[in-house]
Amino acid sequence: MPDRLDAGSVRRWCAATLAALRREQREIDALNFFPVADSDTGTNLVLTLQAAVEAVAANGQGESVRGESARGESARGVWKRMARGALLGARGNSGMIVSQLLAGAAAALPADEPVRGRALAASLRAAVAAGYAAVAQPVEGTVLSVADAAARGATAADSDDLAVVSAAALRAAALALESTPAQLAAMGLPGVVDAGGRGLVVMLDALDAVVRDDVPLLDALGAPPADPVNEQPALGAQEGWEIQYLLDVPLNGSTGDDHRIAALRTRLTEVGDSVVVACADPDDGGHAVWTVHVHAHDIGPALEAGLVAGRPHQVVVTPLIVTGGLDEHDHSGHSSGGDPDPSAARAVVAVVPGAGLAQLFAAEGAVPVEVAPGTFPTVGELRAAIERSGATEVVLLPNDGAYAAVAEAASAAADADCTVSVLHTRSPVQGIAALAVADGTRPFRNDVVAMAEAAAATxxxxxxxxxxxxxxxxxxxxxxxxxxxxxxxxxxxxxxxxxxxxxxxxxxxxxxxxxxxxxxxxxxxxxxxxxxxxxxxxxxxxxxxxxxxxxxxxxxxxxxxx
Missing domain, CATH: 3.30.1180 (Hypothetical Protein Tm841; Chain: A;domain 3)
Known part of the structure; x- marks a missing residue:
């Protein structure tokens, strides 16, 4: 039984965690009721750890599965690569939080000392602090509560024996998980254990097995890809969008960097919830890379908030489908079985000031709604334009921040057989940029994402x-x-x-x-x-x-x- 964590044991833990999460993926998916009952937490954790495994493997050439690498790499070095890969490839709310827990723990590991029991306990405490700091509005009864219990259990063990500390952390996390149904039930949610917390217990169980030398040799390089998720029609109604992206933030060497991220968090909490903002690269060539996650009813404002702070890229947008059971959908940004037929009639309706812009938008294929100076479009006018388009899928461009509320009201008043997505364009030039990339041959949500990105980048x-x-x-x-x-x-x-x-x-x-x-x-x-x-x-x-x-x-x- 090893008395310390070394580079090889961290690699084995990373691979063992991915294997364990794959085995538990369906069960964890079925537990998913918070923050949205979209039954994908297990899938998101698998995809997040897959990214971590790939990051560890990418720079681990020549490293033994057991022990240190030929270069003498430390446990901290491998754990940091694992955390960075998870941060850059994080999927979903739980994936984002777990990746930040990994990053916080990695930063606290000793660089030049063996990682024994007390060092592991200290890293778990740092993980909890990082996790709570990344979440704009932490909620108890979730993965954060389970992580906090694990850290407290590890600290209370007060031992340098690695096996004693890992077992104490696992035991405390499992007990905390059993308490989550009551905590979540107080919020009006079904009395089941938290899905993200269940995933963290799986991870800690894999770590304890590695410490006890009770897992088979697993080569992270040879780990197969995650099993594909079966696609099936949605079982419920869409409740908005899950929006994730990486954000490059130029560093200016001042507190302005912190102010930009603080302002970003504030803005995201105004446009949505389940906000997680975490740093993946604190200083990568003069800029920091942040990972951003939010649940929102509108894609545009969430991307615009990122644009104010830096440069959003690698945007992934997924519809939030509230289900009565397991609703597994694709999270790659591509169409799943629940998407409308790409061949369905599609249109863009745009509010424009003046006849000249109306002609310009009409020439590009949009249905313009002209407004006179000093007036507002009415819900009736916008709804009539939507109906006039004859489309079953409509993108509505208000092209002025003052018209956004009317556009949202018109979207809500549209016929039930017509899907309307409002992009919060604030100027006709943002509308022109969005219209330029519209493509009716691709799935609707992919088209909305592309148009929102183009508008937000203008x-x-x-x-x-x-x-x-x-x-x-x-x-x-x-x-x-x-x-x-x-x-x-x-x-x-x-x-x-x-x-x-x-x-x-x-x-x-x-x-x-x-x-x-x-x-x-x-x-x-x-x-x-x-x-x-x-x-x-x-x-x-x-x-x-x-x-x-x-x-x-x-x-x-x-x-x-x-």
Whole structure:
């Protein structure tokens, strides 16, 4: 029986955990009632640990299954690779939390001392702290409660004997798991043990077996892929979306980095729940990589929140289906058996200011709903446009933050046989970006995700003329002043429309961009389009420029940068 954890034992634990979770996958799926009864926790944990195994194997060439590697790699080094792989490949709420528990534990392991009982107990305490820190609104009776009990049990053992501590942690976790039905029942959920907590007990059981030398030799490199999940029609109603992505956040060496992540967590709790934000790479070439998870009714705002903090990528969006039993669906972002037929009639309905933009959107295949200056679209108008499209699947683009509530109401009022997804586009240029990637041949939810990503990746700005004197964030303005706005906030005041527009587009492109969309309004000078095109060719020769005559009122120029 080993008296310490070494690199080989951590590798065996990683492989043994994956094997054990595969065996228990269906049972854990069936237990899944919190935070959403979508019966996929077991599947998500298997996929998360599969990513961990692959990460360990990728850099473990030449390492013995038992003992240290030829390079003298430590248990901490292998555990950190395991945690990083789990973080970058985490699936679902439980997968995200478990990956953060692994990361917290890895960071606390000693780098130059043997990992015996007390070191393992300390790492479990650090794991709990990291897990609670990553979850915006922790709930007791879940995997966090089970992890906390395991850490307290390991600490109470007060021993350097590795087997004594691992057994104490497992015993305390199992007892805590038995208490979760009462805790979850208090929230109005069925009286069953928590699925994520059950998965953690499986992991601790595998660790205890490795410590007792009671598992067969398992080569992580040779581990087969996870068994595919059987696809079947959904058994319940959709309750929103599970949205996950990686987020690259440039580091500026200041507390501004922390403020961006804090603001991201705050915003995500406003648009959804089950928010988990965890750091996967604290400093990878001048930027940090974070993993983000949220349950939300709308995809767009969740992606837009990430765009404010950094660059979202590897987006995975899955419908949350509340079931009465086992509802296993695909989590790769591709269609499952419950998806609508990709050949079903599909349409995009877009709210637009002015006849020129209405013609532009109509030319691109959308059904436009034109609104006059100073007015709002009505629920009846939007519902009529949805019905007029004749489609059974509709993407609704409000193209103005002020119209979002009306769009949501129209979506709720649509006929039962029509699926309507509202993308919270805040400007027509975001709508243009979304419409450009729409593809009616792919499954509906995949199309919605692609359109939401395109809209969220588009920074928008506009140039307008102040109608009256006022105070802005950059100072006072007078009636007739030219205002430059980015994402709805005034950032520039001037007297010359062309100069303000040039300065505004330079400001946007200084932050990066490859495609510039320029939409000229009804009050734009005839020479403005040519002047802007010439400026962009001279100053930003590698940017692609799309110039449109939108004829919109009020906004002299609309700008979008992707």
């Amino acid at each position: 920074r928008w700005a506009e140039v307008t003329v102040a109608e009256e004197a006022g105070l802005t964030v950059v100072g006072p303005c007078r009636a007739g002043d030219v205002l430059g706005l980015v994402d709805g906030d005034v950032v520039a005041i001037g007297a010359d429309t062309e100069r303000v527009t040039r300065d505004l587009v330079d400001r946007l492109l200084n932050a990066g961009g490859e495609l510039v969309t320029v939409v000229l309004g009804s009050d734009a000078a005839p020479t403005l389009g040519d002047a802007l095109s010439a400026h962009l060719r001279a100053r930003w020769p590698f940017c692609e420029v799309h110039l449109f005559d939108g004829g919109q009122p009020r906004a002299v120029v609309l700008l979008g940068v992707e």
